Amino acid sequence: MSDPFVSRGFVGRPHADGNQSGRTPPGQYLTNSFPVLSAGPTPQVPLDSWEFTIEGLVKAPARWSWQEFTALPSRDWTVDISCVTKWTKLDMRWHGVSLDDLLAAVEIDPRARFATAHSYGGYTTNLPITDLINNQAFVAWQYDGAPLEPAHGGPARLVVPHLYFWKSAKWVRGLRLMEEDEPGFWESLGYHNRGDPWREERYSGD
């Protein structure tokens, strides 16, 4: 059987991190850039109509306008991010409000165990509520000291650093709390339901 074809002298872009720094999950490589990945056109959301809503299994929905949302107690977050397309970027600096503070504004029904994040443009992703609380997740409107660009999810995006970046819904507009888990946009087409990079949970069945 002949050897597989190899292109003479071709190495390609960085695609594997030989030097696992301990901060790079398995199968990932480190990048200094911030790649833009998308499944559709960048939504253009005017701030005067932007809203964030928490609804579903709550006593009463909570809703914030942009003014109200960005006036919430917020802080800086420096976190490592891993995308399922294999890049990992360390020490990304964000600014936003924690999910703990947002969820404190609603009375959650004890039946609620899961959340679906909904975005302008139609994207969805699902998470157990346990992955959103205890300082594990936030909604950011600034990246690296500047307003979050639309290409990277601005005006605001969900950030859940301990899971693959597809869970960090760009252009987020709210959460729906639910009793049953409902696979989101990528989870319903072959991606892992939870997406823990440290267990390399990329695809369903992993």
Added chain:
Amino acid sequence: MAEPLAWQIATVRAIRAETPTVSSFTLELPAWRPHRAGQHYDVRLTAGDGYHAQRSYSIASPPSREGEVDLTIERIADGEVSPYFHDVVEVGDRVEVRGPIGGYFVWEPGLGGPLLLIAGGSGVVPLMAILRERAANGARPSTALLYSSRTFDEVIYREELDALAKRDRELHLLNTLTREQPAGWTGYTRRIDRPMLSDAVGAAGKQPLVYICGPTLLVEAAANGLVELGVPASQVRTERFGPTS
């Protein structure tokens, strides 16, 4: 399509510089089959560790040349595949390809004209295949090429286009140089806009078949402009190159 296309290993037979950043690579194909103007080949590079990078490149040569195709490739500075072609590949090297591919952005003489071809940068490649096919054929429908480049030196196939236009009264060239123009330049000096599109439609003829190829933003602007000018959307075919490698 008879059977699914398979990857094959082509051999580079010639490399020709078209501009300082663009070269044409002649590939000899063991499993060549005739293509249609506007189609492309997929190229796949494989690194020693099995990593793949894949891109599509439009066929520049007309279908009449058997056994081989020309792919004209622009070197993109931070690209992954095009720098390999420009910096590493030599005559005699082997490249894995798949094709010919494409059933939408294609022209053959039977489709007739008039033709309006609009190109931005290396988007001219598939349109050149159309022009070369048209020149090799008997019928020469009235055709206009509106070609946007940044500078004079970056006009790909410049001499061949001038020669084609010189001997063909039905071929009209409209060039625009958007960044810098040489002394004595009589063409356009700005990005494609509605008045320019209107001139191009006028040069091509009534109800042209339109083919637009280039960077996404240029293609969008041209296609929208044409529709605003009353060209039916069904007569407009587009191929978008991304901002990438």
Added chain:
Amino acid sequence: MDDPLMLDANAVAGDLAELLGFEVTGASHRCGHCGNVAMMGTLLAWTHGPGLTLRCSICRDIVIRVVRTPARTLVDVSGAAYLEIISR
């Protein structure tokens, strides 16, 4: 709506032909959302993501999605009312 990331189905025509077994861009389809009938070559493609998304050029809604995993490839055509393959 200018999105420089956006390509069209030509960019993925080879991969789609390999997956589906026919030349996709020249085949016709009907968008399941707005009813637009057009060649699949007109579909707008977002290729830089966890998967490939093809959208209707008229209504921008999703017509086809493709995800490739090491074990399998998933193709979601639920956004298409039909795909038309001409018999030879």
